Amino acid sequence: MTKELQTLIEQYRSTWERIVRETGNVDEVNQFFHLPCIFLGADGTASLFNNAEDISTFHRPRLELFQKNGVKNPKAKDFKIVSLGKHSALVSVTWEQCREDDSIAMAWHHSYNAVKTDAGWRILLSTFEADA
Secondary structure, three states: OHHHHHHHHHHHHHHHHHHHHHHOOHHHHHHHEEEEEEEEOOOOOEEEEOOHHHHHHHHHHHHHHHHHOOEEEEEEEEEEEEEOOOOEEEEEEEEEEEEOOOOEEEEEEEEEEEEEEOOEEEEEEEEEOOOO
């Protein structure tokens, strides 16, 4: 389970890197999310996304913020994984959004509730922490 979840986050990270460096297409991250899924903001606001377009709509302003700040190298660090049973886990990670010179443009801690589906592990709940 641990290796599979680390792979999920690494693939998510590398997809974001491709998006900020090459494609600009936030639709590419939709594959990592269960539908429906919930995003919980640092202010406690919960958003339910029922389809892929909802997820893309959420991520477009984030991409614009990354581009504005010169982000080219997203990094995921400090993985912590807690099993919540055979088909569920809590994954926490520190994200560092780095510029080309590896200076940190922004960083935050994030947690994900992941669920194992027939298609593999998917993010069911994405929680932005208060200092995110």
